[in-house]
Amino acid sequence: MTAYILRRLWQMVPTMLGVVILVFFLFNWVGGDPAYVLAGKISNQEQIDNIRRQLGVDQPYWVQLWIFIKQIVTGDFGASWSTNERIGSIILTRLPPSLTVLVPLTILDLLVSVGLALAVAYVRGSLTDRAVMIVCTVGLSISILVYIIVFQYVFAYKLGWFPVQGWGDSFWENLVRYSSLPILIGLTVSIAPSLRLYRTFVLDEINQDYVRTARAKGLSENRIMWIHVLRNASIPIITNVMASLPGLLIGAFLIERFFSIPGIGREVILAVERSDFPVIKAITVYVAVATMVFNLLADLMYKAVDPRVQLR
């Protein structure tokens, strides 16, 4: 096991290098020269050159790339070009609000989708199954923007059940008062694709011989579904969940913008709008690392839930 983990960690190095090179050249190609914006409305070439020198964007590409690599190794990405805020502080202060919304959302999505998937798969082909699938297809076809606009208007403004926007100081206030509507919207959007996907995984298992054998042995349907079927369907479910976890680090920018949640998603958009390369590259690197780590964790979890899986 240890050897496997070490080998996987070692394999992350070339992957990371690829990410670094891709991010670096993409930004330099499409990112634009920030000096001209930072220089203000009236500026001359000398001032622009001075800014480029201070930001280091006047250096040859290979020097800039080397600095980028050193920043990754030391974990010090410097400060935002626009606000001077340290990148570490940006991530540490913006991540908690995003996680306050996204962690409960991910957990609720998993529990509700898996439960519903087991239920509709059990009655496969029935009117209920078909009705749920139609609702899911319709739900999938509607943009999240529509959900946000309608839910915010109806539930927050018209009915007054939630605040239109805002964020406070207390974790519980944020979770209960300010995150409820964003979580509800997130759930409405995410349940439909998750439910369809998990239903397919469950259906694959329901038709297996071991289910027939279990029924022949007289096991209860609850035990068959929740213990045997769910355990075997859990590998693709784990893959799906683990693949979505790095997304927690980049937040949900639309929800954050509409509900004024000071999360990492809004920060990413701001950084792109401002050509704030230090912020963009730091977040990209963190997400890349998180993706690789969560993939490794997913593999380890396969082994935990299914002893037949061999880690090589």
Added chain:
Amino acid sequence: MNRTRLARAGRAIALAAAVFATSALAAPDMNKVIREVFPAAETGFDPAAVHDLYSGTIVQGIFETLYSYDYLARPAKVVPLTADGMPQITDSGRTWTVKLKKGIRFADDPAFGGKARELTAEDYVYSLKRLIDPKLRSPWAFLVEGKFVGLDELAAKAKASGSFDYDAKIPGIEALDRHTIRFRLKATDYNLPYILAHEPTAAVAREVIAKYAEVDGRAQANPVGTGPYRLVRWVRSSKIFLEANPHFRGFTWDFVSDDPADAPLIREMKGKSMPAVGRVEISIIEEDQARLLAFQNGEIDIMNMEGPLAPKVLDGANLRPEMKAKGVKLSRQIDPEISYTYWNMQDPVVGGLTREKVALRRAMAMSYDVAEEIRVIRNGQAIEANFPIPPGVVGHDPAWKPGITHDPAGANALLDRFGYKRGADGWRTLPDGKPLVVKLSSRPDTLGRQQDELWKKSLDRVGIRMDVHKDKFPELIKAEKQCKLQMRVAAWIADYPDGDNFMQLLYGPNTFQSNNACAKIPEFDRLYEKSVAIPPGPERDALYREMTKVMEAYAPWRLMISRYRNMLVQPRVQGYRRHPILRAHWMYVDVAGPAAGR
């Protein structure tokens, strides 16, 4: 020694007297809160460093400039703020002496070691020098560059040595004593009071910058000023909380106005001790719908109604009945800005001063229907800009009859006359028979696309083929400053409410800086140079009219619009009137009753 003691005692007495005078005014009510919204995130609060509107608004509330603007006077009128009266001008407008009010205190901060810190002339000397310190890379360097005797030389030394010598004395900006500053200018410049009223020139304390400066010399997160409010909490890009500065000297609301519409406001506010509102809470809400719903829900007291939102709340120039029924007030004014399309005067196709190039630009300008832009793109929330200086700015001529108006038939005739013949495909060619294609550069956003379409439609009408070049904003600015774009829609909002701030946009030597048309029109330049040497008044206004005629004759620009700014105000807010330059209006308003909102 005795003299020093006497001087200290004198300062202590003056400070005590100032504090005593201040205490005669009622303290702000800390239970009164006003809630405002910004549609974009702030970046920081160092006056020398920030250059976005919203950070600048906070800076106006926390820091103080020598001069400011009368709250109700229109066009905006400069009045003393920390200065004790208007400047004394000598030496044909080259030497300006400003006296500072005594006893003004900075808000308390650990940087002052627990002592009361009085605002002095040296604070302004230091703050103005910061604008040109290369390490700070201030976007406001242009405000002081080339103006003050000895300052450019000091900056040049800093570039060579890598460190700015703030202790070096220069004749251009001098503290004559603790409360007197003398400015010596390289050339006569009657705009100096406007510059001294602009928030980048506000006073910061050197100790505060020394304590909190980041690696590039900016102190973005710890603003400490002498103004009516101080920052108490900041959740970046989300919330800004201000509280009344207990050391602010306060004032009595005593503004007057010629506008009869201001009478109720004056009745409501006259004689009140200001600031009356103890706390200011600002939320950053980027999305239009969220902002509007938050206002309608009573979560916000004052908000700007941008063009796309206007039809939801406004019926032309008035509030919709449902908003009126709620008691919502509207403060509406033309922003001190213009938008215009420029043609690059150095471009081989559209540039140059020859007759056929002038005819081409004039024809393109005449093809554009500004009224359609106002109706379709701006939802009626703009007026046609006829004069290069917008309303509310000194030098604006409301009676000006523009020389270029929407006239596609005239444009076609002009092109025919100067040899831009139509080919078999309907598109015109250059007089030498080569294809005529113009390229409009724009941003890949909604407004950019709408303007592309309107320009395309206009030029199609006169047979000129137009291509669109899309690029990111930084790249457009880069190409523009290098005179590499052919044609683009640009906008300019006043840094200070004087015509010079607009007329300089076409001054030849400002090419590669603010002159985005890269125009070098000798006649215009000569008139501009005359205009900067005389104070605002009828003589300068006459020059501005001459310059406008020259601009219309050569057509480097097509003037387009000036937008309305519609501020929605909850009924509980008293005394609010939108000012063209002042944005930190919290010190001029009061609130009655508790904050609403669910």
